[in-house]
Amino acid sequence: MQDCGMRVTGLCGGIGAGKSTVANLFAEHGAHIIDVDQLGRLVIEPRGRAYQGVIDLFGDGILLADAPSPAPIDRAALASIVFSDPADLARLESVSHPAINAELDECLDAAERDGHGWVVLDMAILVESTLGQNLASGRGYDRVVVVETPEAERVRRLVETRGMDPADAAARIASQTDDATRRAVADVVLANDGDMDALRAAVAAVVPALSSPAEP
Numbered sequence: 001m002q003d004c005g006m007r008v009t010g011l012c013g014g015i016g017a018g019k020s021t022v023a024n025l026f027a028e029h030g031a032h033i034i035d036v037d038q039l040g041r042l043v044i045e046p047r048g049r050a051y052q053g054v055i056d057l058f059g060d061g062i063l064l065a066d067a068p069s070p071a072p073i074d075r076a077a078l079a080s081i082v083f084s085d086p087a088d089l090a091r092l093e094s095v096s097h098p099a100i101n102a103e104l105d106e107c108l109d110a111a112e113r114d115g116h117g118w119v120v121l122d123m124a125i126l127v128e129s130t131l132g133q134n135l136a137s138g139r140g141y142d143r144v145v146v147v148e149t150p151e152a153e154r155v156r157r158l159v160e161t162r163g164m165d166p167a168d169a170a171a172r173i174a175s176q177t178d179d180a181t182r183r184a185v186a187d188v189v190l191a192n193d194g195d196m197d198a199l200r201a202a203v204a205a206v207v208p209a210l211s212s213p214a215e216p
Contacts, residue, residue, distance in 0.1 A: 005117065005213040006108075006111065006112050006116065006117055006118070006119060007117065007118045007119070007142065007143075007210065007211055007212070007213065008108065008118075008119045008120075008121065008132075008139060008140065008141045008142060009026075009031070009118070009119070009120045009121065009141055009142070009143045009144070009145055009210050010120075010121050010123060010126045010132050010141035010143070010144045010145070011023055011026070011120050011121060011122050011123065011126075011144075011145045011147070012123055012124065012125075012126035012127060012144070012145075012146055012147070012182060013146055013147030013148065013149075013182070013192075014149075014154065014173060014176050014177070014179070014182070015124075015154065015158065015172050015173060015176060016149065016153075016154030016155070016157045016158045016169070016173065017147045017148060017149040017154060017192060018147050018149055018157075018192040018199075019122060019124075019147045020122065021147075021192065021199070022145070022147050022190060022192065022199070022203060023120060023122040025199070025200060025203040026120045026203065026207070026210075027120075029203070029204070029207045029211070030117075030118060030211065031118050031119065031120040031211065032111050032114075032116040032118065032119045032120070033119075033120050033122055034104065034107050034108075034111070034119060034120070034121050034122065035122050036100065036104060036121050036122060036123035036124075036131055036132065037122070037123060037124050039100045039103045039104060039107070040096060040100050041075075042103060043096055043099040043100055043103060044073050044075075044078075044096065045072065045073075046070035046071070046072055047070065048099070049099035049102055049103065050095050050096045050099035050100075051070070051073065053095040053096075053099075054073060054078070054092065054095055054096065055073070057091050057092065057095060058078065058081060058088075058092075061077070062074055062077050062078050062081070078092070093129065097129060097130065097131055100131055101130075101131060101132070101134070101135055101136075102136070104121070104131070104132060104135065105135045105136055105137050105139065108135070108137065108139050109137070117211065117213060118210065118211040120145075121141055126141075126144065126185075127177050127181055127182050127185055128177055143187045143188065143209075143210055144185050144186050144187050144188070145186065145187065145188045145189075145190060145206070145210070146179075146182045146183060146185075146186040146188070146189050146190070147190050147192050148179055148182075148183070148189055148190070148191055148192065149191070149192045149193060149194075150193060151170070151173055153193060153194055154169070154173055155169045155170055155173070158172070188206050188210070190202050190203065190206070
């Protein structure tokens with residue numbers, strides 16, 4: 001846990017569950033949102049913390065062809081490698097996750113300097129990783145919020161908002177950690193079945209406990 005009064009909440013949920021919607025609602029209540037997934041993209045950009053390490057692991061073939069030096073990593077090419085082989089995914093994470101946590105620690109330092117009392121880490125793979133924990137500063141999230149939505153509603157959203165094929169959407173959901181596993185680590189579970197008034201009320205109800213100052 002962090003050693004200051006700033007509270008840090010981990011927020012997760014499966015694809016299509018509405019995690020970003022909940023993050024936006026928390027922001028309306030004063031939370032400072034850190035997009036951990038965006039940090040994952042940042043660290044493999046040219047000169048990013050994990051850029052060279054990822055190239056060392058997977059070779060120059062993952063770089064975009066005909067791009068000026070330093071060439072960006074072709075994210076689609078990298079994904080095709082690591083998501084077809086769990087061992088390769090683990091190798092990538094062994095380099096990228098420490099880099100993400102280092103970036104995250106800097107973001108938390110900046111949030112504290114800027115006077116934010118409550119930070120929410122918007123992160124897809126909270127359950128599957130140690131992102132947001134065991135940081136060099138000693139910080140880490142001290143509460144976990146999980147957003148849940150019935151699978152049929154998640155499929156509908158992915159089809160309507162992302163143009164996904166229904167079968168592909170269902171396959172993406174099935175490939176992720178299941179709700180029961182997320183629920184097992186949750187301090188708060190927020191149901192997001194599409195009723196925004198109910199979701200707003202549920203978020204407002206948990207904000208005081210999540211945002212109140214931590215003990216020094």
